[in-house]
Amino acid sequence: QVLLVESGGGLVQAGDSLRLTCAASGRTFSNYGMAWFRQAPGKEREFVAGITRSGYYTYYADFVKGRFTISRDNAKNTVYLQMNSLKPEDTAVYYCAADVEGTTQRMARWYDYWGQGTQVTVSS
DSSP, rough: OOOOEEEEEEEEHHHHHHHEEEESSSSGGGGGGEEEEEETTOOOOOEEEEEOSSOEEEEOGGGGGGEEEEEEEEETEEEEHHHHHHHHGGOEEEEEEEEEEOOOOOOOOOOEEEEEEEEEEEEO
């Protein structure tokens, strides 16, 4: 069982920055592919960013490239999402997800564990 706990969401203005944190339980965190997804009201959950087990490779949705950065600290069992130049359309609940097979897929169904989500609201 893997427990994921997100934090760092909040209400900000357009152009501001936020840093989301996902803390994971378990002794094999470094074996997991990790990702951030988001879900806005009335919309499907969508891939935001992913990072491989070592952190060497990262992947981003086109709509966040150049603005968001995913990273991880395997010593702290933590993955981060640095979000800069936030836009109102980034408003959503952001979820952390773990793939115990170690892959980094863009489809939510590949992920085994999910956090409870953290709300990000960007006002114009």
